[in-house]
Amino acid sequence: MEVMVMAGESYYYNQLNKVQQAVYHAMKNGLQALAPSFQVPLLEGRELSDIYFMLRLDCPEIFYTVKFKYRYYPDSGNAEIFPEYLFDxxxxxxxxxxxKSRVEKLARPALKLSEAEKEQYIHDFICQNVRYDKLKKPYSHEIIGPLGQGVGVCEGIAKSVKILCDALGMWCIVALSEANPEKGIKYRHTWNVVRIGGKYYHLDVTFDNTLGGGERLRYDYFNLSDKQIFRDHEMLVWKIPSCEDGDHFYYKEKKISFTKMEDVRKRSAQAVKKGKMLIFHWRGGYLTKEVLTELLQIIEEEAAKKERHAKVSLNWPQAVLQVTFEKELEGEPFTMEEANEGERE
Incomplete structure (x- = not known):
């Protein structure tokens, strides 16, 4: 399966030393040849596992193996790798x-778009067509899950974003963070870093997908800086480029990132009048309980003017509120949202 080669495709390869790169190359050649076994320079088992994983982050088209066994002899400088393939x-x-056909077909309508438009095209496609797979089938960790079956977990979704970026000539890598059982985060998490206009941004389509989905799209994790993403993402396993620019965060660019209470009142009044949902980001200082109480009061006051009730859900770490205006209120008027609930206890 051939895709356009971008610098991001060899990102993790470039982090390795010469011996590790030789292992990476041998693994890549062996897996692409679908070899039942192949030799690589001998390293510790953990190192071999890390390189195997890095290779598959760089090359999501290698979707047909997720683990391997190996053996070596004390007097040999090589290890023999036995990949476990998902299929014959x-x-x-x-x-x-x-x-290959699926990726080419999906990429075709976006080939002439700008970088920013390509990024949103990919984000929206995933959010509208892929659902989170809580059963976590083996193929859900690979592109064949989201792009072939319409289901996936974060790893498969991030790899799908990357292979579509590769096909569209965009720089993109897959980022990997640690689990944190003490906080109820029982799995490692993956998302993407993209380069738009020469600057790097975090893009977590899985988190947006679990908040929205279908026609109700969310962009809470679209072009975040390091400061923003690590409010609710764990420490990285492997280093990635610094993402310092917060000015191209989706809601800020779309002018629905508010710093003043009167802006919230104005937009709430417009939304309730038109009978539309309101999604906005608050950046007028920390979203404390006192600030939230004031925001909710303003929103409810504007709803009441049109004999409606406000139903609000909040993504607290990213300070994003989603508001619908209902004639009859069903359920709780206020709920806390938690992105990526499938990877928590």
Whole structure:
């Protein structure tokens, strides 16, 4: 399966030393050949596992293996790798052909778009067509889940974003963070870093997908800076480029990031009058309980003027509120949202 080669495709390869790069190359060649086994320079088991994982982050088109066994002899400088393939050879080749065709078909309508438009095209496609797979089937960790079956977990979704970026000539990598069982985060998490206009941004389509989905799209995690993303993301496993620019955060660019209470009142009045949902980001200082109470009061006051009730859900770490205006209020008027609930206890 061929995709356009971008600098981001070899990102993790470039973080390795010469011996590790030799292992990476041998693994890549062996896996692309669908070899039942192949030799690599001998390293510790953990190192081999890390390189295997990095390779598949750089090259999401290698979607047909997720783990391996290995053996070595004390007097040998090599290890023999035995990959575990998800399918037999014929099935892999059929899936490769299908995935190549699928990626090309999805990329075609966006080829002439700007970088920013391509990024949103990919984000929106995933959010509208892929649902989070809580059953966590093996293929959900690979592009074949989201792009072939319409289901995926964060790893498969991030790899799908990357392969579509690769096909559209955009720089993109997959970022990986640690689990944190003490906070109820029982799995590592993956998302993307993209380069738009020469600057790097975090893009977590999985988190946006679990907040919205279908026609109700969310952009809470679209072009975040390091400061923004690590409010609710754990420490990184491997280093990624610094993302310092917060000025191209989606809601800020769309002018629905408010710093004043009167702006919230004005936009609430407009939304309730038109009978539309209101989604906005608050950046008028820290979103404390006192500030939130004032925001909710303003929103409810504007709803009451049109004989409506405000139903509000809040993504607290990212200070994003989603408001609908209801004739009859069903359920709680205020709820806390938690992105990516499928990867928590």
């Amino acid at each position: 050879k014929n099935k892999i080749r059929a899936h490769q052909k299908a995935m």
